Amino acid sequence: MAIEGRNITKRFGDFTALDDVSIDVPAGSLTALLGPSGGGKSTLLRIIAGLEAPDAGEVSIEGRDMAGVTPQERGVGFVFQHYAAFKHMTVRENVAFGLRIRKRAKAEVNRRVDELLALVQLKPFAQRYPSELSGGQRQRMALARALAVEPSVLLLDEPFGALDANVREELRAWLRRLHQEMPVTTLFVTHDQEEAMELADQIVVISNGRVEQAGAPGDLYDRPANDFVMNFIGPVTRIDGRLVRPHDLQLFVEPTASADEAVVERIVRLGFEVRVEVALADGQPVSAQLPRTEAEQLELREGDIVYVRATIGESASQPRPTTRFARPSSSHRSPAPTP
Amino acid sequence: MKSRLALRTVALGYLGLLLLLPVGMVFYRAFEHGLAKFFDALTTPDAKHAIGLTLLVVGIAVPVNTVFGIITALALERRSFRGRAVVERIVDMPFVISPIVVGLALVLVYGEQGWAGNALISEGIRVIFSVPGIVLATMFVSLPFVVREVAPVLREIGTEQEEAAQNLGASACQTFRRVTLPAIRPAVAYGVVLTTARALGEFGAVAVVSGHLQGQTETMTLYVQDRFEGFDVSGAYAISVLLAVFAMSALLGMTYLDRRRSRRT
Numbered sequence: 001m002a003i004e005g006r007n008i009t010k011r012f013g014d015f016t017a018l019d020d021v022s023i024d025v026p027a028g029s030l031t032a033l034l035g036p037s038g039g040g041k042s043t044l045l046r047i048i049a050g051l052e053a054p055d056a057g058e059v060s061i062e063g064r065d066m067a068g069v070t071p072q073e074r075g076v077g078f079v080f081q082h083y084a085a086f087k088h089m090t091v092r093e094n095v096a097f098g099l100r101i102r103k104r105a106k107a108e109v110n111r112r113v114d115e116l117l118a119l120v121q122l123k124p125f126a127q128r129y130p131s132e133l134s135g136g137q138r139q140r141m142a143l144a145r146a147l148a149v150e151p152s153v154l155l156l157d158e159p160f161g162a163l164d165a166n167v168r169e170e171l172r173a174w175l176r177r178l179h180q181e182m183p184v185t186t187l188f189v190t191h192d193q194e195e196a197m198e199l200a201d202q203i204v205v206i207s208n209g210r211v212e213q214a215g216a217p218g219d220l221y222d223r224p225a226n227d228f229v230m231n232f233i234g235p236v237t238r239i240d241g242r243l244v245r246p247h248d249l250q251l252f253v254e255p256t257a258s259a260d261e262a263v264v265e266r267i268v269r270l271g272f273e274v275r276v277e278v279a280l281a282d283g284q285p286v287s288a289q290l291p292r293t294e295a296e297q298l299e300l301r302e303g304d305i306v307y308v309r310a311t312i313g314e315s316a317s318q319p320r321p322t323t324r325f326a327r328p329s330s331s332h333r334s335p336a337p338t339p
Numbered sequence: 340m341k342s343r344l345a346l347r348t349v350a351l352g353y354l355g356l357l358l359l360l361p362v363g364m365v366f367y368r369a370f371e372h373g374l375a376k377f378f379d380a381l382t383t384p385d386a387k388h389a390i391g392l393t394l395l396v397v398g399i400a401v402p403v404n405t406v407f408g409i410i411t412a413l414a415l416e417r418r419s420f421r422g423r424a425v426v427e428r429i430v431d432m433p434f435v436i437s438p439i440v441v442g443l444a445l446v447l448v449y450g451e452q453g454w455a456g457n458a459l460i461s462e463g464i465r466v467i468f469s470v471p472g473i474v475l476a477t478m479f480v481s482l483p484f485v486v487r488e489v490a491p492v493l494r495e496i497g498t499e500q501e502e503a504a505q506n507l508g509a510s511a512c513q514t515f516r517r518v519t520l521p522a523i524r525p526a527v528a529y530g531v532v533l534t535t536a537r538a539l540g541e542f543g544a545v546a547v548v549s550g551h552l553q554g555q556t557e558t559m560t561l562y563v564q565d566r567f568e569g570f571d572v573s574g575a576y577a578i579s580v581l582l583a584v585f586a587m588s589a590l591l592g593m594t595y596l597d598r599r600r601s602r603r604t
């Protein structure tokens with residue numbers, strides 16, 4: 001394990017930020033710390049970096065116990081949520097900072113900084129000041145600065161939190177590629193489950209200072225340990241007192257065994273998928289999600305009566321019963337309009 | 340349009356009557372008998388001694404209060420400790436206590452009857468009616484300026500840049516020199532200007548502790564009072580003008596340095 005955290009507890013006054021948290025980050029992985037804001041993710045990151053001392057528990061990095069090791073000596077790269085750019089230094093000076101502190105030879109510093117600026121695509125901006133950069137550029141500068149000292153692990157605190165949606169998308173893809181080229185063990189904090197699913201090969205879900213579940217994105221999605229994880233990782237809907245994924249619901253137009261009668265309230269076309277919002281007999285709303293072609297076959301309209309059933313205990317990879325979308329051919333309605 | 344003109348007239352009239360006219364009069368009177376007389380008034384032995392003493396006092400009080408001010412501001416904003424609120428209030432004391440009370444307080448402690456003064460005098464060190472007392476009084480009254488300029492800036496810039504520097508391997512000292520100091524530099528500069536102006540112009544506290552010994556413990560402000568009361572008004576005006584020139588050069592010098600630095604950022 002590149003990073004091991006054991007039974008870490010941290011309190012701020014009466015508030016317990018972390019409560020007996022243990023975490024393993026495999027070497028070379030891209031691991032996400034996922035959870036709602038204020039759940040203790042950033043505190044855990046800061047403890048690993050040595051910026052905060054835990055009240056109990058221990059951290060080791062590459063097998064080395066970090067107790068009493070200063071932030072300077074941990075060999076941890078840290079990218080702050082708001083980048084923490086040195087405002088009075090140029091991009092070049094920012095990236096060179098760690099190397100200059102380490103008193104590396106000038107030629108070596110220049111060569112390494114040039115490499116990194118090329119890597120983060122900031123070469124034309126080397127002489128600019130942080131105030132003259134966009135958010136995405138500042139983020140990449142902060143990343144280059146952290147990578148300059150060749151850290152054994154890289155910690156990113158909400159790396160895309162302060163960026164526009166389209167820039168975020170672009171940087172995500174870029175970070176994924178960067179990690180493939182240069183597989184530094186990376187642990188990043190996010191409250192965006194989509195970001196975690198897309199980027200990480202391991203996700204640790206943290207809420208209220210506790211680890212709810214850790215595992216591969218697919219595992220968490222298909223086998224959530226509890227309702228919280230299920231709720232947090234992807235959409236859910238409640239039927240028969242259970243939480244299920246909207247795409248694990250079957251809709252029938254004819255009465256079917258163990259399916260509940262419901263009225264279609266709204267049909268939302270999301271592009272490839274269609275969300276059908278129905279209300280059960282007792283008025284409880286349930287939302288089902290199905291591919292467009294299947295929805296079209298059902299020819300649903302608002303106000304229609306449908307029968308809804310969860311695919312209990314079936315894993316997502318299993319083929320769904322073909323009867324699922326069966327519909328009598330005697331339909332006199334025209335097909336549902338396509339978006 | 341009319342109201343704007345009225346506003347301008349009132350503002351300028353106020354500044355003119357209250358500030359420009361009196362100060363202008365001092366300048367006028369200082370030079371009314373020509374430059375030669377002005378320089379004569381500045382170069383009497385007592386005048387030269389007063390100028391030297393004031394520069395000495397400022398030369399000690401300003402650097403000491405600058406260093407102390409930065410350290411105090413760092414302690415207040417970067418460390419949490421018991422009694423932090425008390426320190427905050429103590430720093431502000433010179434703002435609220437009348438300088439003459441400061442002078443009296445120093446006499447109580449360091450004077451011949453004072454507990455510290457007694458011990459020091461038996462060691463041969465004279466504080467009151469001597470240069471050390473003047474330096475102490477000046478430091479006291481000009482103490483809060485750097486702290487009060489620097490502390491809010493430290494709070495505003497936050498700790499992230501400093502943590503980033505530490506994370507990149509910088510020691511506390513390196514972090515301060517390379518990251519914190521450049522960020523607070525304009526505030527320090529402004530604090531230094533205010534401290535200098537206050538130290539140059541201090542009268543009340545210094546008046547109590549100096550004893551007005553001409554050619555020995557007389558600073559420029561005391562010299563001005565002394566000459567004025569002794570009907571040597573040209574001497575009083577000449578030194579007054581020099582005091583103003585010193586204060587303004589400090590302001591201009593710092594503005595210039597500040598601008599040259601901020602052009603880079």
